[in-house]
Amino acid sequence: MDKTFKTVASSHISISELMLPSHTNFSGKIHGGYILSLLDQVAFACGSKFSGNYCVTASVDTVNFLKPIEVGELVTMKASVNYVGKSSMIIGIRVEAENIQTGTIKHCNSSYFTMVAKDNQGKSMPVPGLILSNLDDVRRFCNCLKQIALKKERDLHEEIFDYSSEETLSALTKYNVQLELDSN
Template identity: 40%
Template sequence: MQEKTVKESSITSSHLMLMEHAGNFLFNKNNPIGLVHGGIIMKLMDEVAGMVASKHCRRPIVTVLIDNMYFFAPIYIGNKVILKSSINYVGRTSLEVGVRIEAEDLKTGKITHTNTCYLVVVAIDDVGRPTPVPRIKPESDEEKRRYKEAELRNKIRIDERKK
């Protein structure tokens, strides 16, 4: 199976946050605080990670793990949410996808890093069984750093499963 670069499957997407993204925050449909519901961000994150992984392996994928997800800063209605996603690490049938989420205040242009999360997805064959995926070839120093960090996270996950 041919090795692929990180750039070949990386995706940056953006979404305008509208009132419909507020959910029923604080049981108030008008949402006077103007916050986007965290579940909306999690859904977008899972979708972009799935696209990146599918683009890398050209197979259907399933999300099997979402690492801790912290909200560093709020995202407001009217913000543009930017999701930057790429493959960090590849195992035999699984991939770790990193997603960095930023919110841009369209009035001021200020961009705030709001979330970072790592997801593990597994490629599946036509009958739903795990199937091998192409290796990843980190090229830049940042990609190599991310690969090493993801490799360590993968070892920790494996050790956790053994407990």
């Protein structure tokens, strides 16, 4: 069977939205939850465009809020498929905010979402292979490989770590916690 391959560039999605007062949190900055909602939408659009199927969010792997976004700024989210598995894709999203009066652009957020392609019955579907056309594509793909390896290592550590050992419990004294464990 001949597998279909698509370029990273074929997955590119960009959306822009003006930030309104209704999008603010209690400190007057744009609410992180609102930005997360937009991130999920652009990740869906990017994954669906690339795979040709409906996609669901499997995980939000990283969301780094770097700088606050102000009311009146034009926010642009640029997404691309950085990695593909059998039915999953890691979507990288860069968020920039532009002061439309001065033209100043700031990088506000970097995010990585894992999306899975689904058919009409909700069954996982294979996604096209990824054509890496330049060294930026290669760098992003390799960074995803590192991210996947770190997640597997973290999950393995979680499985084998003994939270109840005397050594673990005594080590907690150097943190801002107080142990008041029941006898159960």
